[in-house]
Amino acid sequence: MNLSKYEYEMENCFRCSHCKYIPWPVLKSKRFSQVCPSITRYNFHAYSASGKIEMALALHIGRLKEWTPGMLKILYTCTMCGACQISCYPNNFLTDVEGILETLRQKAVEDGVGPMPQHNAFTKSIKEKHNPYNEPHEDRSNWMPEGIEVKEKADLIYWVGCTSSYRRKEIAQATVKVLNKIGVDFMLLRDDEICCGSPVYNTGQKELAKKMAKDVVEKIRKSGAKKLLTACAGCYAMFKAKYPKLIDDIPFEITSLAEILDQKLQDGKLKFAKSVPMKVTYHDPCHMGRMSEYIPEWNGEWKLTGPHIYEHVPEKPVRLGLGGCYDPPRRVLEAIPGIEFVEMERIREYAWCCGAGAGCKSAFPDFALWAASERIEEAKATDAEILVSACPFCSTNLKDAIEQNHEKIRFYDIAEIVLMALESTSGGGETK
Amino acid sequence: MTLSEEAYFDLETVVGPENISQEPAVLDSYCCHATNGGIPRQGLGVDIWWKRADAIVLPGSTKEVQQIVNICNHHGIKFKAHSTGQLPVGFAQSKTNVITIDLRRMNRxxxxxxxxxxxxxxxxxxxxxxxxxxxxxxxxxxxxxxxxxxxxxxxxxxxxxxxxxxxxxxxxxxxxxxxxxxxxxxxxxxxxxxxxxxxxxxxxxxxxxxxxxxxxxxxxxxxxxxxxxxxxxxxxxWHGPKKLVTGGHAPWWEVKEWPLSELVIFKWDDYKNEADALYLIGEAEIFDSLGRLSTTKFEATIAESKGEWASIRRWNIFGELFPKGGWFGQIISINQEHLDYCKSVLKRILDQTDGKIVKIEDINVPEGTKINNPEQFAWRCKQIYLQLMLFKDYTLKVCEMPMAGTFGPLPAMYYSNIDTCFKLISKYHIPIKSKYQKNGTILDDGPDGIWATIEENGHMMQFMNFTRIERKDPNADSKGLGEESMVKAFQDGYLPYTPMPPIERILLINKYQRKLNEKLNPYKTAERSSLLGQGGFSPGSGGGGMQKMIDRFLRGRPNKKENKGT
Missing domain, CATH: 3.30.465.10 (Uridine Diphospho-n-acetylenolpyruvylglucosamine Reductase; domain 3)
Known part of the structure; x- marks a missing residue:
């Protein structure tokens, strides 16, 4: 990948350190002021978005002659969570941080040094077994509980995702039970489902991701589904924000369980019957939030349009996280009787990443656990008993941190909480 | 890279292997800076890279800092510490045998x-x-x-x-x-x-x-x-709320105003009235915060993209509204009576000095962008300045946008009493900036880009005049502007970023500072600032670019008696 198109932008980082912190206007305390797990953990400036941009520039102009293991560590201990972009842009609208970081990963792959060996291992598994966990493909549907009504043909297809299929089966199980209880018909690809390509895209393997995206879209096209539901944030962002950059035509809508539930609540077609007396806080998965916003590829150029006026032509769109899914899960939780919903300090488009994404959980598991532990500390500061999220990969990492640190706080996916609220003694939620 | 293995081992023993690095990419991240180094000179472009240190060290305590300094003295290594690193003053200055001490872990x-x-x-x-x-x-x-x-x-x-x-x-x-x-x-x-x-x-x-x-x-x-x-x-x-109510979304976060706070914008049409009024405002002690606006500041902060800035620049609405700048103040009161009092005192001062209150809502915003909605436009203005007043968000946008590295050099800071500052503005800053705008080497965004603050209710004023230079423009050249503005000031005995004593006094201070340096830095391991001189901007400690300019000027000065000073 060529970094040339970012040259002007890379030269315009003025080291203000905004990329290290949540946006200052929404700061609540010093304890939770940081937004980037990578610089917060490793401290050298090179681990911040600014430092990585400088590394990209130094590579681009030949100041850094070749990749080193240290540079790969700097590059791949980034969760590609996108928070730096949100903090940077209001003060520096010249620099497309996310575009530079993504291109740098793709360059590492093209240069034959990336991704990390652990990423190569899961890539091999994806190629051979269609999942990154080296699990047999034929076991993909083993999560399915008994007694679930799945339609042979429906407008809605439930895309389970690899993590829910193999590692967080309880999320897939709760999701289909909820769908049955609220009366939403759905179908499944079952053994036709394969990895969406998110792990390979986010580790810089764009070409492979492109090929996978084509295969996936073709399978869904053949199913006849008009809408794809996924309870996996990683898949959600891949379908919503990355696929349109990889392939031209995506003939279906993308939604999440939270959005379906929220719509039913808004329409007055769902009411939760059972009280779930818990103090709950919500972790915004990066891929459900800021990273799920689609930003089209920009193919313009920088031009001098007047004396001392040098600008993007046409104007370059930048991800600000505005299109993320933030309110639906919150409205759903708040609609459940008994739930006392409290917010953490770093939320929505400036949420702290759990630390698992973009290959960090596999290549740097200690770092991923540390980042999750930071999130757990933040959740604990709200006095919540339950930490809820909507991502099986966040679920894995956050649960690991809870277990490792012997924390009392419990984690549930939003599907599990909703299921509790629907499984009343009278036989489920009230739907109309 | 000249750091010996023994020195590295000693440093590593103090901070641990996780907190010292010689990784080239890490070293480069401590010597790249778009600002200050990015001043373009015609035909030569810019160089945003500074000297590379031999290692970066991250101490976690005072004791570790002390041990690091002792190791530096023992091995004859130079050191330069920095905190958040926004200015490159903490970057290495020596070519070899120097370490950068990043104090990031000391953040309590x-x-x-x-x-x-x-x-x-x-x-x-x-x-x-x-x-x-x-x-x-x-x-x-x-x-x-x-x-x-x-x-x-x-x-x-x-x-x-x-x-x-x-x-x-x-x-x-x-x-x-x-x-x-x-x-x-x-x-x-x-x-x-x-x-x-x-x-x-x-x-x-x-x-x-x-x-x-x-x-x-x-x-x-x-x-x-x-x-x-x-x-x-x-x-x-602090008489504002103990917890700010915030919201909104990038790039426009919102801080809710509270009842006993008032943001006011006002302006004068001449500098004499402006100076007189500022003394009165200071004496009246009515503002919590007060800053001078400039067209170029307004244009940069109100935009959310470079394209939007370009449109705003072409409209020149702020240039028309504030041909001689304006001021933005925040009154934070303890009760309604106090708030009313402050507002009425301000009104009286403005009446006495021909000042005018400016209502952003009244600005006629041209069609064509998403800020052409007057309400949205006024909201942006208010939020920007509220957040600037409170915690200085958007400041970097003011300084560096829409082209980084162009925060100078005419803005070299001047600091004196209010009358002297306005004398300098009229005599040097406006004419010199205009001249370079006319020849196209800097952006023509109006001659008055003065940003100023008042200290301690009117005792002193500090100002700088922003210039903007797009280094992609083939005519970009700010070096001549910088040198001319400094030399003109020298001729009257003024220096940037000082309380402007006569140059003779500066030279005496220099001797004093050099003596102090000899005593305090006997091994010469403490690095001078990489910005201008051993004492950074301060000419007093000598050794840097500023000092050289002074020396050069003094050598060529025709008549020393012409230096007046204040």
Missing amino acids: IIEINEQFMYALIEPYVTQAELFIETIKHGMCPNMIDAGASISPLASVTSVLGNGDSSITRSMNARNPLAVEWVLPTGEILRLGSPNTPNAGWFSGDGPGPSLRGTMRGGLGLLGSRGIFTKVAMKLYP
Whole structure:
């Protein structure tokens, strides 16, 4: 990948350190002021978005002659969570941080040094077994509980995702039970489902991701589904924000369980019957939030349009996280009787990443656990008993941190909480 | 790379292998900076790269800093420490055998003392963090205009430190109380009260040694005289809410105004009236924060993209509205009567001096972008300046957008009484900037880009005149502008970034500072600032670019008696 198109932008980082912190206007305390797990953990400036941009520039102009293991560590201990972009842009609208970081990963792959060996291992598994966990493909549907009504043909297809299929089966199980209880018909690809390509895209393997995206879209096209539901944030962002950059035509809508539930609540077609007396806080998965916003590829150029006026032509769109899914899960939780919903300090488009994404959980598991532990500390500061999220990969990492640190706080996916609220003694939620 | 294996081993033993690095990409991230180094010169372009240090070290405590300095002295290694690193003053200056000490791990607010009204902080606490924690206690620090992420410790120990709030909270040169200082000899010196057991950190002048003048002088030495590891910073009363109500989305976050706060914009059509009014405003003590607006500042902050900025620039609506600048003030009152009083005093002063209140809502915004909605436009203006007043968000956008590295050189800071500042503005800044705008080497965004603040209710004023240069423009050249503006000022005995004593006095200060340097930095391991000189901007400690310019000027000066000074 060529970094040339970012040259002007890379030269315009003025080291203000905004990329290290949540946006200052929404700061609540010093304890939770940081937004980037990578610089917060490793401290050298090179681990911040600014430092990585400088590394990209130094590579681009030949100041850094070749990749080193240290540079790969700097590059791949980034969760590609996108928070730096949100903090940077209001003060520096010249620099497309996310575009530079993504291109740098793709360059590492093209240069034959990336991704990390652990990423190569899961890539091999994806190629051979269609999942990154080296699990047999034929076991993909083993999560399915008994007694679930799945339609042979429906407008809605439930895309389970690899993590829910193999590692967080309880999320897939709760999701289909909820769908049955609220009366939403759905179908499944079952053994036709394969990895969406998110792990390979986010580790810089764009070409492979492109090929996978084509295969996936073709399978869904053949199913006849008009809408794809996924309870996996990683898949959600891949379908919503990355696929349109990889392939031209995506003939279906993308939604999440939270959005379906929220719509039913808004329409007055769902009411939760059972009280779930818990103090709950919500972790915004990066891929459900800021990273799920689609930003089209920009193919313009920088031009001098007047004396001392040098600008993007046409104007370059930048991800600000505005299109993320933030309110639906919150409205759903708040609609459940008994739930006392409290917010953490770093939320929505400036949420702290759990630390698992973009290959960090596999290549740097200690770092991923540390980042999750930071999130757990933040959740604990709200006095919540339950930490809820909507991502099986966040679920894995956050649960690991809870277990490792012997924390009392419990984690549930939003599907599990909703299921509790629907499984009343009278036989489920009230739907109309 | 010249650091010996033995020296590296010694440093690693102190901080641990995780906290020292010679990785080239890590080293490069401490020597790349778009600003200041990015001043274009015609035909030569810019170089944003500085010298590479031999290693980066991350100490976690004062003891570790002391050990590092001792190792540097033992091995003859130069060191330069920095805090948040927004300015490249902490970057390495020597070509070889130098380490950069990044104080990022030392980031604690150790104490917020309500009784004696100070915060005891470490180097990597940012001013936005300090602000948000101290308002919870009904107090706040002076907030300098350099941005939310800057280090208050660096500001109070090593730089002048002005901001819009300086009208009530002084400049940070006057805000350090007790200080913990690792001298270049490796000794730890605690100035003032902390040397007395259980006395606390309330005073820098005793009981105990008072060396604040030596530590930083009036202007600050940009950390070239050792490493400050703790400072007790003076806090002031805060009458706003203890918790700000915030919301919104990037790029326009929202801070809700509160009932007893009022933001006011006003302007004059001539500098004499403006100066007279500023003295009166200072004497009346009606504002919590007050800053001077300029068209170029307005244009940069109101835009959310470079394209939008380009449209706003072409419209020139701010140039038409504020041909001679304006002021933006925030009144924070304790009750309605006080708020009404402040507003009525302001009105009377404006009436006396032909000043005018400006209502942003009345600006006729051209069609064509998403800010052509007057309500949205006014909201943006208000939010920008509220957030600038409170915690200095958007400051970097003001300085560096829409083209980074163009914050100079005419803005070289001047600092004096209000009358002298306006004399300099009229005599040098406006004509010189106009000349370079006409020949196309800088952006024509109006001659008056003056950004200014008032200290301590009118005692002093600090200003800088922004110029913008797009280095992609083939005519871009700011070097001549910078040199001409400085030389013209020298001719009348003025220097940028100083209280403007005559040059002869500066030279005496120089001798004094050199003597101090010899005593405090006997092994010459404490690096001078990489910005301009050994004392950074301050010409007093000599050795840098500024000093060379002074020397060059003095050599060629036709008649020394012409220097008047103030």
